Amino acid sequence: MAIVSLCFILRGPWVAIVWAGGEEAQRSPRSTPVRPDRTSASGVRDDDLDTSRSEIRPLIERFTVDLGSLNRFYTIPISPARRERLKTFYTEWLQRLEEVNFEALSLDGRVDYLLFKNHLEYLLRQLDIQARQIAEMEPLMPFARAIIELEEARRRMEPIQSQHVAERLALMKRQIEEVRRAVEAGLREGRSDGQVRGSGSGGITPIRVTRTVANRALQTLQSLRMTLRNWFNFYHGYDPLFTWWVSEPYQSVDQTLGSYMDFLAQRVVGVRMEEMALGGPQPGPRRGAGGPQQPTTGEARPPVPRPGDTSDIIGDPIGREALLVELAREMIPYTPEELIAIAEKEMAWCENEMKKAARELGFGDDWKKALEYVKTRYVEPGKQPELVRDLAREAIAFLEQRDLVTIPPLAKETWRMEMMSPERQLVNPFFTGGEVITVSYPTNTMSHEAKMMSLRGNNIHFSRATVFHELIPGHHLQGFMTARYKPYRNLFSTPFWGEGWALYWELLLWDLGFHKSPEDRIGALFWRMHRCARIIFSLKFHLGEMTPEECINYLVERVGHERANAEGEVRRSFGGAYGPLYQAAYLLGGLQFRALHRELVESGKMTNRAFHDAILREGRIPVEMVRAILTRQPLTRDFRSSWRFYDLGRR
Structure with a gap:
């Protein structure tokens, strides 16, 4: 199969030189070229090969690999920097599509144009939906931005100020303790009608939260905890000053965060934290209908199910608009x-x-x-x-x-x-x-x-x-x-x-x-x-x-x-x-x-x-x-779905 692929990619009279193999074949330009109707030893004929020539295919292929690069760099799903970078990226590609002469495209090209445009518009809408869902979780994790900033500074390879980092971690620990007390106060008041909210007075503003939002936040915190752990391990032992200043504050934050997550899991979500493991589906909003979603670095999975126990089945209803x-x-x-x-x-x-x-x-x-x-x-x-x-x-x-x-x-x-x-x-x-x-x-x-x-x-x-x-x-x-x-x-x-x-x-x-x-x-x-x-x-x-x-x-x-x-x-x-x-x-x-x-x-x-x-x-x-x-349907740049494939009046 690999030989056939090389033949197809190289084309021309030198194809047979590569196909024949060996040092002599590489020197000889007189080798017989492959005939257009030739079938290889594997049984693959030329008409079995993908010979499509969509004008938009190179754009889609470039977008796909470029998006992969961005996703591997911006690995924190709730990062504002990630969201803004992707918004810019998708918008630039939409602008690039607008420059294409749609009327000059083949049918394959028009189909790919419409698919690509539809996909980009969908991705932009998803960024907005995700931002709203992240906002619902923010009262439960006001310290998340600090974790994101530490990791993104490391990704940018900025010099680290170890004493300053130790102070930030000490502040983070206090924030975690404060938000836990606020959620405890909210539990004493009872759950709300569906939104994360604060009310009251007297030093602690209670936070009342639904199980669904708490579960989404718990998955996100699981991911952020792993992000912070990876950040710490990057410097620990390799940078003596960092190790001296940061080891104790980090361990204290990690323990406090773990305790807070246990509390959320057991008291609000209703699952046991020891049943949770790292490495599964993405925390926070899950979008797209395209099948099983693949994890990225530091992501978390839902609680491990036990026979006869359905307490781990929570879900995250998205509503009619979404x-x-x-x-x-x-x-x-x-x-x-x-x-x-x-x-x-x-x-x-x-x-x-x-x-x-x-x-x-x-x-x-x-x-x-x-x-x-x-x-x-x-x-x-x-x-x-x-x-x-x-x-x-x-x-x-x-x-x-x-x-x-x-x-x-x-x-x-x-x-x-x-x-x-x-x-x-x-x-x-x-x-x-x-x-x-x-x-x-x-x-x-x-x-x-x-x-x-x-x-x-x-x-x-x-x-x-x-x-x-x-x-x-x-x-x-x-x-x-x-x-x-x-x-x-x-x-x-x-x-x-x-x-x-x-x-x-x-x-x-x-x-x-x-x-x-x-x-x-x-x-x-x-x-x-x-x-x-x-x-x-x-x-x-x-x-x-x-x-x-x-x-x-x-x-x-x-x-x-x-x-x-x-x-x-x-x-x-x-x-x-x-x-x-x-x-x-x-x-x-x-x-x-x-x-x-x-x-x-x-x-x-x-x-x-x-x-x-x-x-x-x-x-x-x-x-x-x-x-x-x-059906070789005539397609226009402003195509919108209209095919009513099922008649509710008949069976």
Whole structure:
């Protein structure tokens, strides 16, 4: 593969010299050049290569690497300097885009222009939202600015004044003690109606705070504590004067800060601090719908979950205004309320189909009894890997027999399997996929109740409806293709494309009769109901209409989840590692692709294979932009999303 890539990059008559290899080949200009239609030993033909020529691609690639440099330098998420630097950076790139002659661009160039502009505008809006959320936390951490200034001065390699630093640390310790007393006073007065606020008189101004804001502040303090520790270790032992002046004040501040964090965790948030560990999701506001968020230096993770305990599930509802910002970024021209109505309509269809399958099994209209029966049909411990292997092969054969999508031989060859640890199953009770499918199943260390819930939740028929979602044609195939075609568009990655594509195949395979037995149909319907429920509970949570506990109960009562699996689902949804629209994106993205399939394939304009191959070669972008490409839609500089892909008046 590396040889082929070199050939493609170098081009021209000297390509074959490099391809041939060896000292003699390097000296000889008479080597035969590669023919345009040549296929390499790996089976890769020229028409298998990404030859796209978008005029905006170089701008996107440069922006991506430059942003990476800034993010690696400005590592403190709540830093005002970071926020101002990024605001300037995004604004300058928007101005650069304005200089482009849009009318002279190719279709690919116009699509990339609009994607890039949409992304930059979204990032600027997020800076404003983040600033508001940081302001909510500031009364709980008035000393944060001092930590930020110390670290940023070190990053700028400014000379350090050790005695002055020791004095700043002593002041910081007093500030931490004062704010703790203020929060204690606020607790004595009782929690407020939702805002951090101070009131009263007599020396201490009480601070009353919600659990959500306190939890956000706690995550941020965890990050700041690590930042201060890294700052101290940079000088300690290397600078004798620093070590003499600063060692004791630093240790005192660190202990006081740790005690304050314990207090916030236990008295305000309601979790135990010893359960928290460094290195997980970003503290403070978590934005973007584009999937699991990656940690940066000094960040913190939420409390480690314990079986049967949901006190760690807190979340951070963003409100309707911020949801509309997220939907605009994803090019979804619907309100949250309309999306909930779509989910309710799809849920009703699923329940009707569940009743049909239940009747075939002799349970009448009691589909929940039929679901309980299906949950008892699981393989014995140790046999789940064999089941997953066989289900993956069955799905591939089904796709190839019907010529639904091109599956590169290397994609079929290189997927792998791992087992999910008991700890991870508390957050991911089912499968996760991609090039590696990670399989949930009980282990010997689990309690009997946990073992049974894992067996029942990963039964044969549930698994049959998820393996192809995680592997081929789902996440593994899409990851394989997007690594090879227009990878620069990963900047615009969206779960409405990523999860929507995998979910779309659940819809299509249902329509094509992949699920023949009533047990298999119940397994597939369970997951579709689950995705309907994700839209409803996640949007209602962010609208302030449901609590995490109500979300758990909804999954158990409406969908039929095992309770531990429902807890894991809600914990995953609101733990901070996923954007606020991520869970809603599965079914909504799938419905977008299904609407596009009706428009282009069912109308006879494209074959299934051509349609699916084209989608996989366009990269991880909002589905409306996929539609614009495949329909060759005329695009203007002032394009705004308008595709109403779901008619609430029909099913």
